[in-house]
Amino acid sequence: MPTQSAAQAKTTATLDCDGKSIALPVVKGTESEVAVDIEKLRAQTGMIKLDPGYGNTGSCKSAITFIDGEKGVLRYRGYPIEELAQGSTFLEVAWLLINGELPTRAELAGFINEVTHHTMLHENFNRFFEALPKDAHPMPVCAAAVGALTTFYQQPETEQSTHETWVRLIAKMPTIAASSYKHSIGQPSIYPDNRLEYTSNFMRMMFATPCEEYDVDPVLARAVDLLFILHADHEQNCSTSTVRMVGSSRANLFASISAGISALWGPLHGGANQEVIEMLERIATEEGSADRFVAKAKDKNDTTRLMGFGHRVYKSYDPRAAILKKACNDVLKRVGGSSRLLDIAMRLEELALKDDYFVSRKLYPNVDFYSGIIYKALGIPINMFTVMFVIGRLPGWVAHWLEMRRDPDFRIARPRQVYVGPTMRAYQPIEMRGGRV
Numbered sequence: 353m354p355t356q357s358a359a360q361a362k363t364t365a366t367l368d369c370d371g372k373s374i375a376l377p378v379v380k381g382t383e384s385e386v387a388v389d390i391e392k393l394r395a396q397t398g399m400i401k402l403d404p405g406y407g408n409t410g411s412c413k414s415a416i417t418f419i420d421g422e423k424g425v426l427r428y429r430g431y432p433i434e435e436l437a438q439g440s441t442f443l444e445v446a447w448l449l450i451n452g453e454l455p456t457r458a459e460l461a462g463f464i465n466e467v468t469h470h471t472m473l474h475e476n477f478n479r480f481f482e483a484l485p486k487d488a489h490p491m492p493v494c495a496a497a498v499g500a501l502t503t504f505y506q507q508p509e510t511e512q513s514t515h516e517t518w519v520r521l522i523a524k525m526p527t528i529a530a531s532s533y534k535h536s537i538g539q540p541s542i543y544p545d546n547r548l549e550y551t552s553n554f555m556r557m558m559f560a561t562p563c564e565e566y567d568v569d570p571v572l573a574r575a576v577d578l579l580f581i582l583h584a585d586h587e588q589n590c591s592t593s594t595v596r597m598v599g600s601s602r603a604n605l606f607a608s609i610s611a612g613i614s615a616l617w618g619p620l621h622g623g624a625n626q627e628v629i630e631m632l633e634r635i636a637t638e639e640g641s642a643d644r645f646v647a648k649a650k651d652k653n654d655t656t657r658l659m660g661f662g663h664r665v666y667k668s669y670d671p672r673a674a675i676l677k678k679a680c681n682d683v684l685k686r687v688g689g690s691s692r693l694l695d696i697a698m699r700l701e702e703l704a705l706k707d708d709y710f711v712s713r714k715l716y717p718n719v720d721f722y723s724g725i726i727y728k729a730l731g732i733p734i735n736m737f738t739v740m741f742v743i744g745r746l747p748g749w750v751a752h753w754l755e756m757r758r759d760p761d762f763r764i765a766r767p768r769q770v771y772v773g774p775t776m777r778a779y780q781p782i783e784m785r786g787g788r789v
Contacts, residue, residue, distance in 0.1 A: 369399065383418050400768045407664070410588075412596065412759070416449060416751050417587045421665040426672065428585060429453070437675045442580040443467065443550055446522060446747035449585055450754065463519075464550075470523035471544035471553065473531065474504050481535045490532035490739045491617040497528045499610035509604065517605045518750045525746055526550070529739045530557035536735065551577040554743070559731065571686050572730055575679055576740075579723055582672040583741050585748025587665070591615040591622070595749045596756050600765040605753055612749050613742055622738040622745075625724035628660040629734060632693045632725070642699035650709050660697075660721030661704060667714040676722035683729050693725055 363378040365388045374396055377389040387410045394400050403409045418427045426433040429448050436445055447455045447463050455463060480500060484493055498521070505520065507513045531541040534557075542557045552568040555576060560566035586592070594615040599608040616622035635645050648656040663670055677698075684691050701717050704710040727737050756762060 367393075367397075369397065372397070379413075381413075383420070394768070400770070402770050406593075411593060411765075412588070412756065414587070414752070414755060415452070416748070416755060417585045419587050419665055421663070421667050424666060424668040424671050426586075433582065433671055434675065437578055437581055440581065441550075442577045442584070442744070443522075445581050445584050449747045449751040450518065466519045467523040467550065468546045470520045471527050471546060473524060473527050476504075477531070478541070481531055481541070484535065486535070486538055488532075488536060490529070490536055490736055491613065491742075493532035493535065494525075494528055494739055494742060495610045495613040495617075497532065498525075498606055498613060502604060502606040505606070514605065514754070518754070521605065521609060521750065522746055525743050526554035527557060529736070529743055530554060532739065533558060533733070533736050549573075551580065555730075558736075569686065572683065575683050575726060576730065578675070578679055579726060579740065580744035582675060582719060582723075583744030585745070585751065589621070590618070591745065592749060592752050595753055597765040599753045599756055600763070602764075605750070608753055609746065609749055612745075616741060616745065617738055622741040624659065624718075625720035625727070625741075626734050626737045628697075628720050629693070629724040629728055629737075631659045632696050635696050636692055642696050642703060646700065646703045646707070650707075658700065658704065658710075658715070660724075661710065661717055662713070662715040663718045666716065666718065669716045670718040672719035673717040673721055676719065676726065677717075680722050680725050680729075683726050687729050693728065697721065697725060 363380070364375040365378050367374050367376060374393070376393065379387045379389050381387075390401055401409070416429065418430070419425065428436060428445065429452055431448070431454075436448075440448075443464055444455060444460055447460065477497070477500075480497065481493070484496070501520070501524070505517065527541075527544055534541045540562060542560050542562075544553050545556060546553070548556060548568065552570070552573045555568050555573060556566050558566075588596075591612040595608045595612040598611040599605070603611075619627060631645075635642060645656065646658065648654045649658040680694050680697075684694060701721070704715060704717075710716075724734075724737060727740060728734070732740060
């Protein structure tokens with residue numbers, strides 16, 4: 353965990369209210385982020401801080417991911433995302449996020465071996481999937497399946513059992529994801545092939561059938577691995593905060609991750625890349641012109657929105673989008689497919705980056721703007737886009753759950769509120785309230 357120097361600990365901010373003053377400690381992070389510690393504010397003043405959406409509230413101290421939204425910086429455990437995207441693999445990044453350091457060759461080999469030998473699901477899961485509606489969206493299927501894993505692994509929580517749990521989650525999530533997709537299209541699940549590496553194994557389970565094998569293109573597998581790396585963690589977002597909050601009640605890791613999946617399903621979070629693809633397809637079939645679509649998006653009397661631009665954190669270009677922009681070209685060249693959607697996307701970006709309407713509002717492309725194009729080019733169906741996000745984000749969720757549970761200041765999350773309802777009033781029996789029964 354980040355530490356404070358003695359000088360930092362003595363720095364305070366003063367709050368004046370109703371003629372009273374209170375000195376609040378100022379906390380400074382290792383990247384010079386500054387926060388006012390209000391932990392004792394209510395106890396000393398009776399007041400709380402109101403911050404809808406928690407946009408100005410630090411819920412924890414964390415040593416996992418650093419983001420500088422103004423400068424477009426993203427680092428996992430201190431390593432720039434650009435360097436990890438270029439030279440690392442998803443499982444190496446997963447180890448880094450969860451354990452805090454890059455693995456040695458022996459550690460990585462051991463981790464890969466552990467993951468490889470936990471990819472299978474219990475045979476009873478076949479009946480689990482069969483019990484669900486055939487048209488069920490893969491996301492709630494994944495959330496339910498992860499929650500159900502608790503019933504198969506009910507050992508007491510120890511350091512060793514926790515290690516086994518997160519290894520199982522990382523190993524089985526691609527199998528669960530692929531099985532949820534196969535269920536949605538009425539096909540039998542494909543068993544994992546442990547001769548393949550992590551991402552190739554997932555792609556084979558997605559696209560092979562009992563009648564036809566699927567040969568994984570290593571270039572395309574690398575593109576999927578890259579997407580997993582870029583999605584692996586993103587600080588205290590909605591789903592990560594959900595995992596931490598649920599875990600703060602001492603709910604187990606399976607239950608906490610299941611809750612995170614449900615949070616990620618929302619269109620304002622993990623479902624955003626699906627909305628980007630739907631927008632690009634609409635432009636291609638209806639609008640016919642990126643220029644005309646941008647003009648409509650700027651019209652305050654029009655409900656048209658430019659999806660995939662702007663971010664709650666980034667106030668400049670999302671560094672993940674810059675990486676994926678190049679990957680888009682590589683994938684489309686490999687599959688030989690139409691680049692119509694990419695052409696529209698790049699034209700939208702060109703128009704937005706030179707238009708003061710968007711620049712002044714700091715609306716730059718985010719990771720969702722290009723990720724959906726890659727998924728579509730790879731043949732990933734739209735209803736699986738957010739499931740792909742789940743596989744990538746899983747190591748980050750695990751890392752935050754472990755960090756929270758090991759924090760010496762750990763306690764259950766319990767936000768306050770400012771009550772705005774009726775003041776006290778007397779109860780009246782129903783016969784005195786008027787109207788007919």
